Amino acid sequence: MKKLTRNIAVAMSLSLTAVSSPAMAADSSKPIVIPTHNWSSQVVMAYVIGGIFESMGNNVEYVPADTQAVYEAIRNGDVTISHEVWQSTFGASFYNAMQKGGIIDAGTHAAMTLEEMGVPQYVIDDNLCPGLPKWEALANCPEVFATADSGGKGRWLEGPQSWHGNQMPERLAGLGLDDKYMVKFAGSADALWAELESAKKDRRGVITFNWTPNFTDAEGFVFIEFPEYFDGCRVGDGGNGACGSPKGWLKKAANYKFPKTHPAAYTAFSKISFTSTDIGQMAALVDIEKMSHQDAAKKWLSAHEDVWKPFTE
Template sequence: MTKFTTALTAAALALSSGLAFAEDSSDPIVIPIHNWSSQIVMSHAVGQILESMGNNVEFVTTDSQAVYESIRLGDVTMELEVWEGAFGASFRAALEKGGLHDAGDHDAVTREDWWYPMWTKDACPGLPSWEALNDCAAVFATAETGDKGRYLDGPVDWLKHGQERVEALDMNFVVVNAGSAAALWAEIGAAEADKRPVVVFNWTPNFAEAVWPGEFVEFPEWVEGCDKDPAVGVNPNAMYDCGNPAKGYLKKAAWDGMKDKWPAAYDTLTKVSFTNAQIAEMAKLVDIDEMEAEDAAAAWLEANPDVWQGWTGS
């Protein structure tokens, strides 16, 4: 237990029934860590809450798509950020096989899509229309893309289907994958100095919306099936001919065995719910304030006891 969770332990135990906590197994609750800041900080925050309740917690670095199979098999206990746009398909596939379940939604509403900082609109005034973006493709051209525009997509394992969308909508863009979320922020930051037009993958909630005002590109509206049935959408011969959901869910997932093996921890998990602003604040502690994720989680918990203490069975 860290020095931060030690401080939390007394408060949580004072608020909650020790009898309920005694029911939880002493085996470690396995929480996955991925490659974007809000998920890492949130995972540490919830892990520290569970530790303060007397649970053992283990963190493992996992692939953000394959994690649902790991949860289904019981190798991983939970997932705290199931983004509809990025991971909905993997989550649904695992649900159909059985072994994991929906553990409830966060209050946060998500969106993940092509995005640009507001200065980009000066060079392409028809934005946010995707047709206008395509007409302005040459504005985004670089040495590596020739006469085509450059779109910086998320890391490959996020499976954002940028290339499929470019092909489905016949866009004059080259899709380049960033190596990490940090590379996306670096791209925007580098473009800020001379107000160079850029279009990158972005999402909400995260800290970036407070640092760089911007807008999402408006693609053909997402409708059920446009990502899996060519007949659905504006191009009858292609999938991904649509944007991502504009008001996506942010869910939690749990191994089916969690509620019996760690009943108190499971009860807490079902109560965990963060807002857009809270998630953005947690990410900012790492991405802007440059705190280590574990320290950022502890600082956030210390500053927001009224948010989380009610989740621990008090």
Template sequence: MKKLSAMVLATALATPFAATAADSDDPIIIPIHNWSSQIVMSHVVGQMYEEMGLNVEFVTTDSQAVYESVRLGDVALELEVWEGAFGHSFREALSKGGLHDAGDHDAVTREDWWYPMWTKDACPGLPDWQALNDCAEIFATAESGGKGRYLDGPVDWLKHGKERVEALGMNFVVVNAGSAAALWAEIGAAEPDMRPVVVFNWTPNFAAAVWPGE
């Protein structure tokens, strides 16, 4: 349930990019996805271009298909490529030509099924996955049919939660969140009454500083 990954930067091949954009009325199109760090970084870069007097447009884009969009010139650049989720799509587009890999970020990431520490109080055998399965009923909701509910990442992150549950024969249903914000909302809503929850999470992000967990 864990995977190490890296972040890289992809930009369309353009020479020189800013000068070319300055000579055109067409906007620099920057894709926006469904997690906070990518949104923030994209807006920071967009503001830098705007301060240079360039026209910028932000467009909500599928986070798997975006690399082909960059390669074809439909969008200008991609600020984050999380290896665990998007590495295959990125490398496939890169192999076709028309992309420049600007390098790896030093951050080493980890992706997990994750729970806040109050959940461990309700299921003391954690983090053993079999203990989690034995405690499945405490994660049940009105919609889960008596099974535990696991909130996975958005569908386009390709986290394969359903496949893991099926392979391990776990007594859980998997629901995909619509965005990273929906994952944080799930934890925040559970906090007041210490309701047990298990969700997809990763590092680095801010969540562990707000809700200690594992």
């Protein structure tokens, strides 16, 4: 009887230990679906994070995805994560999806962000438009930024219209500059970099959309100082659009089932926190060194094991 009692006690003890100290469940063999968008750092980071997941024994798939609709795709389970949620551009879509349920906040990168119109450093150095980077100076020098297709007005080369909609044309109108400037939407991020490179050769005036962190941080790019952003200043929020962009966070999003289906991968993903330097390096491998996104990711992972391996521990 004593032996039986002792055996029961041992069994109960083991059972309680199993309940109170849950072992990490194995990740599912189903692929983790990572979206790719249309700018270099996002695509390289997709393959970097995918490489991290694969180093842990996971399967990964990559799918092209719309930059705004991707949050609905994550919420519905068609895509697993988003690793570059820029506050200014995608914050509203991210939070709208969260309110519906099915998508979770998986943490924030160390890098702070800014998405804004600006000029190459030489435009300031050569004094092509005296008074820049203050926005008021633009009223006095539209001809400096005119192009063959701008109808005599100065041109702002914006990113693809899917990124910000009509935010920049609305800003021009709100600032009273729409009689002197027009907005042209680039087809891709590559078109922005091609225009910057072309303008640099002739040291001519050019205003383009850009962001930080990016590879251009090292080359020198100056963001125009517009009126400070505040909640409600944009047309879509009831304002007249006469404000700049806010500095913001760079978040990660995940489908709500990800922590359950791939607990090890989700834990690593929640730990991932890249700096502006990390992200700029990833983009530079493509935009400066002209590597493919996949090769750039492999090179970055190989050279920076000290950065990413702790995320998997």
